[in-house]
Amino acid sequence: MTRLLDHLVLPTADLDVARARLARLGFTVAPRGEHPFGTENRCVYFSDGTFIEPLAIADRPAADAAVAAGNVFVARDRIYRQDVGPEGFSAVVFGSADADDDHRRYVQAGISAGPRLDFSRPFIDASGRSDTASFSLAFAAARQMRGTFVFACQRVNTPRVDRSALEAHANGSTRIAQVVAVAPDSMPMTDFLSVAADAGEAAQADKLELPNTRIAVMTPSFYAQQFGLPRETRETPVFAAIVFSVRDIDATRRHLVSGGVDHDMRGDRIVIAAAPGQGAAFIFEEHT
Incomplete structure (x- = not known):
């Protein structure tokens, strides 16, 4: 079954600049979210469950360690920033019910960009209530792509918070x-x-x-x-x-x-x- 669009990744040099720009354009921007591998985001959510993800580097040593450990998400982001610059549109993300299955498909098709990734991070809604979001990711890239990539995202745990104000x-x-x-x-x-x-x-x-x-x-x-x-x-x-x-x-x-x-x-x-x-x-x- 054809996958749904889940979200889009937009690298940025500074999340405060991104928040101000997106707010000026009329978007409601979510509070800062931190990943356990050195990146951070401030997302814009839509009522159909999709979102855009401005992404910045929060902790350079942690990002360096993630790249060294084979974290494809951080590694592709780094390649993108080196080749294109700190601002851009690096990834399209598809929803997944089974990231393991998507990874197997990508390997068999010869488009896998590297090993799967599992992680969790805190999620905070507009009122300050928090929960934990957990994800499993499978990565793909065409041979000619540098930095640009796609991935399948399985939402293993969806936060039980009210996101309507952010939408x-x-x-x-x-x-x-x-x-x-x-x-x-x-x-x-x-x-x-x-x-x-x-x-x-x-x-x-x-x-x-x-x-x-x-x-x-x-x-x-x-x-x-x-x-x-x-x-x-x-x-x-x-x-x-x-x-x-x-x-x-x-x-x-x-x-x-x-x-x-x-x-x-x-x-x-x-x-x-x-x-x-x-x-x-x-x-x-x-x-x-």
Whole structure:
């Protein structure tokens, strides 16, 4: 069965900068979360269970130790920061009911990025109540990917906290409607994503339909034409943009104007180029 989108990983140099940028864009940002291997996040959650994860380095020695121990999550993040920079969009994450099974699939398909990872971390809701979140991860990457990767995430223990206050956003965003990847040749990237998501016939030449979103794979020239953004110059496949569904595009635009956020109207879309703390281009579309 085709996997659901779980979340997206956005490396950043400074979580405080990311929080301020995302808040200015109209997102409600969760309290800081710390991983046991030297990274930290401040997530933006949506009511369908998906989220975006701005990710920073909190403890360099702990991250060094994690890389040395074979932690794929921290190792790929480090490669991404070295090759691309401290700001960006490094990973698409699929939901998993069995990370062991996904790891076996990735190994058999020749796309495994390394050993599985199990970990737990505290979770704090908007009122300060806490619980423990536990995860099992399985990693995959296409041969030509440097730093960029995907992984399957099994939520072994889901925190019993009220997240509703974190899922309401002043810009009206309700969900991640589309993820945009850019590749010189769309077919190999689509094929890779199809295997990673166990999608089978859900994949087409330039897009992958998941039960809760779509991943579109565009050539650099089509990406620039479609969104009016600079042409992607990297020669390897990259994740480049996130499309958010909003209830009222005019209300979203008014919020951005009141916050002094630079943006472009592109037909019925609002397009905001990547910025520090916002590693991908953000695009808002009205969906009923």
